[in-house]
Amino acid sequence: MKIAILVGQFPPRWQAGTEIATWNMARALASRGHDVHVLTTLDQGLPAYSEVEGFNLHRLKIIKRPVLGSLSLCNRIFNEIKKLKPDVIHAQTIGMARYAWWPKKLLGIPYVIYGRGDDVYVPPPFSHLPFRQAVRDASALIALTGDMAQAMQRQFKRDAEVIPNGIDAAAFSGLDRLQSRRKLNIQPDKKVLVFVGTLRPMKGVRYLIYAMKAISVHSPGVLLVIAGGGGEIAELQEMVKREGLSNNVRFEGKILNSQVPEYLAASDVFVLPSLSEGFPVSVLEAMAAGLPIVATRIGALTDIIQDGVNGLLVEPNSPADLSLKINSLLDDPGLESRTKENNLAEVQNYSWERVARSLEYIYGRATKNGK
Numbered sequence: 001m002k003i004a005i006l007v008g009q010f011p012p013r014w015q016a017g018t019e020i021a022t023w024n025m026a027r028a029l030a031s032r033g034h035d036v037h038v039l040t041t042l043d044q045g046l047p048a049y050s051e052v053e054g055f056n057l058h059r060l061k062i063i064k065r066p067v068l069g070s071l072s073l074c075n076r077i078f079n080e081i082k083k084l085k086p087d088v089i090h091a092q093t094i095g096m097a098r099y100a101w102w103p104k105k106l107l108g109i110p111y112v113i114y115g116r117g118d119d120v121y122v123p124p125p126f127s128h129l130p131f132r133q134a135v136r137d138a139s140a141l142i143a144l145t146g147d148m149a150q151a152m153q154r155q156f157k158r159d160a161e162v163i164p165n166g167i168d169a170a171a172f173s174g175l176d177r178l179q180s181r182r183k184l185n186i187q188p189d190k191k192v193l194v195f196v197g198t199l200r201p202m203k204g205v206r207y208l209i210y211a212m213k214a215i216s217v218h219s220p221g222v223l224l225v226i227a228g229g230g231g232e233i234a235e236l237q238e239m240v241k242r243e244g245l246s247n248n249v250r251f252e253g254k255i256l257n258s259q260v261p262e263y264l265a266a267s268d269v270f271v272l273p274s275l276s277e278g279f280p281v282s283v284l285e286a287m288a289a290g291l292p293i294v295a296t297r298i299g300a301l302t303d304i305i306q307d308g309v310n311g312l313l314v315e316p317n318s319p320a321d322l323s324l325k326i327n328s329l330l331d332d333p334g335l336e337s338r339t340k341e342n343n344l345a346e347v348q349n350y351s352w353e354r355v356a357r358s359l360e361y362i363y364g365r366a367t368k369n370g371k
Contacts, residue, residue, distance in 0.1 A: 001034050001035070001087045001088065001360075001363060001364075001367070002034070002035040002037070002084065002085070002086040002087050002088075003029060003034055003035070003036050003037065003086055003087065003088055003089075003090060003363065004037045004038075004039060004080075004081055004084055004086040004088070004089045004090065005022060005025070005026055005036065005037070005038045005039065005089075005090045005092055006039050006040075006077060006089065006090065006091050006092060006096040006099055006100060007019070007022045007038065007039075007040050007092040007093070007096065008040065008041060008092075008093065008095065008096060009040060009041060010022065010023070010038065010040040010041075010043075010057070010059070011023055011257070013043045013046075014043075015254075015256075015257050016197075016198055017116070017117070017165075017278065017279075017280055017281045017282070018092060018093065018116045018117070018278075020257060020281055021116070021165050021166075021281055022038065022092050023052075023053075024166060024168070024352045024355075025166075025352065025355060025356070025359070026038050026053075026055040027053045027054060027055060027352070028166070028352035028353055028355060028356035029055070029356045029359065029360075030053070030054035030055040031054060031356075032353075032356050032357075032360070034360075035056075036054070036055035036056065037055070037056045037057075037058060037084055037086065038055060038056070038057050038058065039058045039060060039077055039080055039081075040057070040058070040059055040060070041059065041060055041061075041062055041073065042059035042060055042061045042062070043059065046059055047059070048060075048061070058080055060073065060076040060077065060080065061076070062076065073099065074098070074099050074102065077099045077103075078099075078102050078103055078106075081103040081107065081109065082103070082107060085109075086109060087109075087363070087367050088109070088110055088111065088112065088139075088363045088366050088367050089103060089104070089109055089110070089111035089112075090111070090112055090114065090359070090363075091111055091112065091113045091114065091134075091138070092114050092116065093113075093114070093115070093116050093119045094113055094115055094119040094120065094131060094134075094135065095119055095131070096113075097111070097113045097131065097134035097135060097138060098131060098134045100113075100134070100138075101133065101134045101137060104137060105137075110139040110366040110367060110369070111138055111139060111366075112138055112139050112140040112141070112142060112362055112363065112366055113134070113135060113138045113140070113141050113142065114142040114163075115141065115142065115143050115144065115148055115152055115160065115278070116144065116278045116279075117144070117148075117276070117277060117278020117279065117280075117300070118202070118276065118278065120143070120148050120151050120152055120155070120278065121148075121151060121276045121277075121278070121299060132156065135156045135158065136156070136158070139362075139365070139366035139369065140160075140161060140362050140365070140366060141156070141158055141159070141160035141161070142160060142161055142162075142163050142359075142362065143160040143161070143162050143163075144162070144163070144164055144165060144278050144279030144300060145162060145164065145278075145279055145299070145300040145303040145304070146162055146303055147299045147300055147302065147303055148160070148162075148278065148279070148299065148300055149161070149162050151299070161362065163355055163358045163359065163362075164279055164303075164304075164350060164355070165279045165281050165284060165350065165355070166284075166350050166351050166352035166353070166354060166355040167281065167284035167285060167287075167288050167347060167350050167351065167352070168288075168351075168352065169288040169347050169348065169350075169351075171261055171288075172261045172264060172265075172285060172288035172289040173288065173289075175261055175262065175265035175289075176265070177265055177266060180262050180263075180265040180266040181266045183262060183266075184225075184262065184263065184266050186223065186225075186266050189221075190221055190222070190223050191219055191221065191222045191223070191268050191269075191330055192222075192223050192224075192225060192266060192267045192268050192269075193215075193222065193223070193224045193225070193267065193268065193269045193270075193271050193326065194224075194225045194226075194227065194263055194264065194266075194267035194269070194270055194271070194291075195208060195224070195225070195226050195227065195228070195270075195271050195272065195273075196227045196228060196255075196260055196263060196264070196270075196282050196285070196286075197227075197228045197272070197280070197282055198228050198229070198230040199226070199228050199229060199230030199231070199232040199233045199236060200230050200231060200232050201232060201275075202274060202275050202276050203232075203272075203273070203274050203275075204273035204274050204275045204296065204316065204317070205226065205232070205236055205273060206232075206235075206236060206239060207273050207316075207317060207318065207319050207322060208224070208271055208273045208319075208322060209224075209236060209239050209240060209243065209245065209249065210243070210319035211273075211319040211320070211322035211323040211326065212224055212243070212245050212248055212249060212323075213243055213245065213319075213323075214319070214320070214323035214327070215248075215323050215326055215327060215330075216245060216248045218323070218327045218330075219327070219330050222248060222330070223248060223249075223250060224248060224249045224250070224271075225250050225252060225263065225266075225267065226249065226250065226251050226252065227252040227255045227259075227260070227263050228252075228253075228254060228255070229253050229254030230254075233251065233253070236251070237251055260282075260285055261285070261289065264285060264286060264289035264291060265289060267289075267291060268291070268292075268330075268336070269291060269292050269293075269294060269326060269329055269330070269336075270282075270283075270286035270289075270291040270292070270293045270294070271293075271294045271295070271322070271326065272293065272294070272295040272296065272301070273295070273296055273314075273316070273322060274295070274296055274298065274301070274316075275296070275298065275316050275317065276298065276299070277296075277298060277299060277300050277301055278300055279300050279303075279304070280300075280301075283295065283301070283304055283305070284304075284347060284350055286343070287310065287343040287344070287346060287347040288343075288344075288347045290340045290341075290343055290344045291340065291343065292310075292311055292312075292329055292335075292336050292339035292340055292343070293305055293310065293311030293312070293339070293343070294311060294312050294314060294322065294325050294326055294329065295311060295312075295313060295314070296313070296314055296315070296316040297313040297314060297315055297316070298316055301313070306342075308335075309338075309339070309342050310339050310342040310343045310346050311339055311343070312325040312328070312329065312339075313325075
């Protein structure tokens with residue numbers, strides 16, 4: 001089957017959850033014998049076309065202006081689709097669905113939409129007519145979690161099928177903790193908390209920094225490692241200085257995706273204080289590394305984390321709850337050990353191979369029905 005996947009941005013420049021998931025999804029589908037074409041925007045210094053790990057990558061040059069940029073991308077995607085003649089188009093996010101709508105109307109090519117997170121949970125831009133029409137005319141809607149499927153139902157009055165993200169668990173096993181700490185210059189006896197992700201307000205890292213005040217009093221030697229870049233980093237760094245936490249919080253800046261296993265291997269607890277999430281790959285990575293997880297009780301995270309089983313759930317916007325739950329993990333080696341074991345077992349249920357098989361079924365149904 002020839003598959004065209006539409007995504008707004010792509011690695012190596014863009015390394016957030018949707019981009020990394022799209023890479024792994026395309027690779028898994030290609031490994032199963034499909035002719036996969038990823039269509040995305042062109043980043044400076046990169047080729048317009050390349051073959052990557054078995055799939056075809058088309059980077060399309062667009063006009064860097066709000067309205068003209070969208071129109072030029074629509075035109076370039078349509079022309080590329082017309083040349084490729086795929087059997088099905090996969091719109092990665094609701095926002096990309098508008099670019100799949102025209103090829104269906106004019107060329108008869110069916111498309112499916114895969115909701116990814118903010119496009120579902122922060123919906124105002126997508127309430128406009130073009131997005132609603134694109135959702136109505138899709139052959140299928142896909143959600144990452146049951147909670148996301150319910151949110152899509154409320155917004156668009158259509159059922160969505162659930163396909164969670166996958167993980168290459170083998171990449172996170174077998175790393176030596178002490179060796180990882182030596183590489184990262186972390187003392188072997190420290191208790192280490194880690195956050196991995198883009199630093200933007202929706203990630204809630206400011207609440208984790210506020211929580212570190214109480215955590216550092218409870219466990220004076222604790223270290224929070226923040227691995228990620230983003231527009232909020234300067235403000236967060238200033239907050240750390242203001243709160244007198246410079247000895248307890250370390251900013252690593254933007255790291256490569258290939259470096260993530262090393263940071264997780266060197267840590268004791270993974271923390272995700274987000275205010276909104278789709279299906280964060282970072283949580284699966286933490287599970288694969290055998291880390292206990294402390295995360296906010298929001299949407300998709302409640303599908304992934306069972307409170308007290310493979311992690312602890314906290315209320316969003318609550319430094320007090322964060323510090324309480326993190327301290328309880330640091331104080332209870334038995335709880336820490338149990339959550340580690342349960343995560344290593346649970347993560348085996350997620351794989352990109354399984355994701356690819358589920359997508360094949362939905363693609364096949366779309367092409368068979370021709371709508």
